[in-house]
Amino acid sequence: MDLQVIVIVTIAAALLFDVINGFHDAANSIATVVSTRVLSPRVAVLWAATFNFVALFIFHQGVADTISKTIHVDGGSAGYVWVVICGLFGAIVWNLLTWWLGLPSSSSHALIGGLSGAGIAFGGMDTLQLGKIAKTLYFIPLAPIMGLVIGSLLMFIVYWVFRKVRPRKVDKLFRVGQLISAGLYSIGHGGNDAQKTAGVIWVVMIAGGMLRGPDTATGFAGDPAPYWIFVASYGAMAFGTAIGGWRIVKTMGMGLTHLKPVGGFCAEVAGAITLFLATYLKIPVSTTHTITGAIVGVGSMGRARSVRWGLAARIVYAWIFTIPAAGLIAAFSVMIARFFNAW
Secondary structure, eight states: OOHHHHHHHHHHHHHHHHHHHHHHHHHHHHHHHHHTTSSOHHHHHHHHHHHHHHGGGTOOSHHHHHHHTSBOOOSOHHHHHHHHHHHHHHHHHHHHHHHHHTOOOOHHHHHHHHHHHHHHHHHOGGGBOHHHHHHHHHHHHHHHHHHHHHHHHHHHHHHHHTTTSOHHHHHHHHHHHHHHHHHHHHHHHHHHHHHHHHHHHHHHHHHTTSSOOOBTTTTBOOOOOOHHHHHHHHHHHHHHHHHOOHHHHIIIIIISOOOOHHHHHHHHHHHHHHHHHHHHTTOOOOHHHHHHHHHHHHHHHHOGGGSOHHHHHHHHHHHHHHHHHHHHHHHHHHHHHHHTTOO
16 A cells, blocks of 8 residues: 555544544543533533634644654654554544443543554564653653642632632632633643644654654754644544533543532643643643542542542543553554555
8 A cells, every 4th residue: 555545544543533532531621510510511512622622722732742752663654654553543442442431541541552552563662762651651640649639729728718608609600610610621631632643643744754854964853743733633622522422421520529610610720730731841641630630639628438439440440451451452453464464
């Protein structure tokens, strides 16, 4: 098969992953605003999708650059492109499976796992750029912990500031506040997650000869990612969010703990702060881990028993298995492609 045709197919697969990422992770942006009945599910997904796309005009390509340097493949451009498409396949299959089961696993970690598994199956451990992957691995525990700590702190501050205000007035105030916090979180979600797909498309176009890569001999840094890549990636994610993922919304917004508007506001702001910081640092993080930690932190500020720890444990298991499961699926895909002499 012609290399440029494979590149085009891979770009299409990357955008499909972005759409699935959008409806799989839509729950992250809207779960709390739906569970507190501030917005209906249909209006909430449109609200989140709008701000997913708004992130295009706020963030640049730092996370995309990190993702584009996750793996290095020796053996020619065709082999690299096949590694990427098999990695995307592993991430897509795992995302669809966890969406069907209603488990909020991480699309980001599915992508990292898929690319890593495909790379190892193709050329061994040397394909992994461990320096870039390490930053992502550090934030597997850090992102939910940051969400939990910031969410708990915000909830404590709000309780103290509004301790003498009638509960009904507090509820009314934060129902409006949740519109702002949900928008902020959706900007953080779009800003971090859409760039991951943009990074994949960027590096595949370099491998396929459509863009020039870095040249150490001349000092040329390589062609920057074309702007249309970011427009397409943010647009695909916004579309995926707009069609929604109700199964995971029920798990995140109604299953983990009972939230009032004030709690939903604190959880979303905590998640947004974490995502904005990670994106500024060019680190691809799990938006799912982040908001889950924030929801648990806010819920436990009332009573620890108000959090359904059994369901939280199921979510943690899904997190643990995401990287290896997506990696195994991708590695098996590479083996099939090699059997048919794809490159």
